[in-house]
Amino acid sequence: MLQFEDVTAARERVDRTSRHTPLTYTYTFSSMTGADVHLKQEMLQRTGSFKIRGATNRIATLSPEALADGVVTASAGNHAQGVALAATRMGVDATVVMPEYAPLQKVRATRSYGAEVLLHGVDYDEAAERAREIEREEGRYYLPAFDDWAVMAGQGTIGLEILEDLPEVETVVVPIGGGGLISGVATALKGQDPDIRVVGVQAEGASSAAQSLQKGQRVELDSVDTIADGIATRSLGEKTYQVVRERVDEVVTVSDAEIAVAIVTLLERSKTLTEGAGAVSLAALLEGRFDYEDDETIALALCGGNIDMNMLSTVIVRGLAETGRYLRIKTVLPDRPGALESLSGIISEQEANIYAIRHDRTSRDVSMDDAEVEIDLETRGPDHVEQLLSTLEEHGYEITVLT
Numbered sequence: 001m002l003q004f005e006d007v008t009a010a011r012e013r014v015d016r017t018s019r020h021t022p023l024t025y026t027y028t029f030s031s032m033t034g035a036d037v038h039l040k041q042e043m044l045q046r047t048g049s050f051k052i053r054g055a056t057n058r059i060a061t062l063s064p065e066a067l068a069d070g071v072v073t074a075s076a077g078n079h080a081q082g083v084a085l086a087a088t089r090m091g092v093d094a095t096v097v098m099p100e101y102a103p104l105q106k107v108r109a110t111r112s113y114g115a116e117v118l119l120h121g122v123d124y125d126e127a128a129e130r131a132r133e134i135e136r137e138e139g140r141y142y143l144p145a146f147d148d149w150a151v152m153a154g155q156g157t158i159g160l161e162i163l164e165d166l167p168e169v170e171t172v173v174v175p176i177g178g179g180g181l182i183s184g185v186a187t188a189l190k191g192q193d194p195d196i197r198v199v200g201v202q203a204e205g206a207s208s209a210a211q212s213l214q215k216g217q218r219v220e221l222d223s224v225d226t227i228a229d230g231i232a233t234r235s236l237g238e239k240t241y242q243v244v245r246e247r248v249d250e251v252v253t254v255s256d257a258e259i260a261v262a263i264v265t266l267l268e269r270s271k272t273l274t275e276g277a278g279a280v281s282l283a284a285l286l287e288g289r290f291d292y293e294d295d296e297t298i299a300l301a302l303c304g305g306n307i308d309m310n311m312l313s314t315v316i317v318r319g320l321a322e323t324g325r326y327l328r329i330k331t332v333l334p335d336r337p338g339a340l341e342s343l344s345g346i347i348s349e350q351e352a353n354i355y356a357i358r359h360d361r362t363s364r365d366v367s368m369d370d371a372e373v374e375i376d377l378e379t380r381g382p383d384h385v386e387q388l389l390s391t392l393e394e395h396g397y398e399i400t401v402l403t
Contacts, residue, residue: 002149002243004191007156007184013060014053014157017086021045021158023165023299028269033285036297038166042158043274043305047113049230050155050303051075051082051145054180057154058143059086067092072140074098074128076229077106078277078304079145084113095140097131099123103229103308123224125234146180147237156184162299163192171298173281173290176200176209176251177231179240181303186247199290200244200251201280203228203259208235209244210251227256227315230277230304252289257322259283263307264319275307276315321403324382327352328374328402331392335361335371343373346395350388353378374402 022041029037042050059071070093073083080096087094094115098107099122111117120130124145135142144151158181162169172189174182186198202210203226211219212235220235236244244251254262259276262283266272281300284290292298307315320326333339340359347354355376363372379385392399 001246002152002156002183002187002239004187006149006153007160007188007191010053010057010150010153011157011160013057014154016060017046017056017089018053018157019045020161023162026270029282029285034294035285035292036295037285038169038297038299039270039272040158040162040299040301041272042301042303043272043278047078047081047085047109048304048306049078049082049278050158050181051078052086053082053157054146054148054151054154054184055079055082055086055143058148058150059090059092061150062141066141069139069141070094071143072097072131072134072138073143073145074124074131075145076124076127076232077102077110078230078306080106080110080115080117081113081306083143084110084115088114095134097127097134099127103306103311105308106306109306123232123234144237146178146183147239148180149239152180152184152187152240152243154184155181156188158301159185159188163189166297166299169196169297169299171197171199171292171296172301173199173201173284173298174301175228175231175277175280175303176202176236176244177206177233177277179209179236179244181301182248183240183243185301187243190247197249198247199284200248201284201289202251202253203231203276203280204253204255206232206234207253208233210253212236212241213245213248213251226259226276227311228259228276228280230275230306231280250290252284254280254283254287254289257318258287260315260319261322262286263315264323266302267316272302273305273307274302275304278302278304317403324385325379326403327377327379327385327388329377329389330372330374330400330402331397332366332370333373335369339371340373343397346392347375347377347388350384350391351380352384352388
């Protein structure tokens with residue numbers, strides 16, 4: 001079992017490559033929730049996530065003989081970058097297997113840090129199978145993404161930093177994929193104060209930890225589906241499951257829509273960019289997934305900021321739509337002069353702003369003398385959306401909401 005002393009011993013090794021990232025008080029989210037909320041900004045870490053900590057600690061504890069043929073690992077992106085940079089700094093050759101659909105930004109960054117990147121499989125688990133084959137074929141040391149005591153100990157140094165910067169912390173909220181991060185953080189926190197509560201958060205589409213704790217045994221999912229690719233794993237590790245079961249107080253889940261809202265809210269209110277996995281802790285707080293007292297001191301681990309730019313644009317639109325600030329509608333108009341003007345006039349009277357209009361006379365779904373129209377709108381919230389739709393329907397328009 002991972003021990004507190006393992007985490008403290010990792011600190012000096014990890015400090016060779018990682019930064020002590022800021023832990024900042026947020027008035028915005030404190031006032032929104034009634035808690036005393038602080039953000040552990042691990043997205044400002046080298047490589048954009050916490051993964052360099054565990055990779056550094058594992059490589060630093062291996063013998064020269066174990067590293068002679070290099071290391072190999074599998075990752076959805078963040079562990080890949082951590083291993084690549086840590087290995088390069090220590091003069092170790094690294095090969096990284098990433099899923100075929102890994103974000104392009106993460107693939108490019110991993111290569112830029114000096115690793116050879118191979119794309120294989122539809123998710124982390126299939127990439128890991130290929131990495132294990134390379135381990136056997138080339139004699140490389142397989143560096144696990146999470147199910148390794150030294151990796152967990154390295155990630156746990158985040159917990160030590162939180163306690164140094166916020167000794168009065170009462171609850172720490174941590175994302176969970178394979179469980180390496182929360183295992184290390186929980187060990188660091190409970191080792192100094194057993195009363196600190198540790199809450200884990202998963203995406204609903206990758207909820208293996210939540211299901212494992214509920215059923216009392218490690219659960220492996222058939223597949224995962226979430227925008228939070230950094231925590232899109234089918235199961236906890238065998239070792240991390242032991243730690244999570246013993247030291248994590250609660251595991252909750254959030255939807256992709258709620259993750260998108262959290263990403264947008266962080267951008268807009270805190271000027272902070274996170275990836276999906278980095279935003280789940282805030283999503284859980286904003287959605288009230290766990291109980292807390294007024295003025296309870298809560299630290300949220302924002303574990304990464306490596307979001308693909310194409311994904312970011314999609315997430316922003318989804319987040320705005322979920323909060324009633326973006327609306328896409330479809331309707332059918334008579335194909336005659338003035339029809340579109342009448343519709344846009346009603347929209348203008350309701351003080352909604354038109355972003356774009358798509359006018360299609362050739363759709364097979366409408367009659368020859370009609371046209372199908374899609375309109376993208378800027379709105380001011382759920383009440384405004386409801387009022388706008390009600391007014392359009394009162395004027396005889398049949399509206400289909402597309403967002």
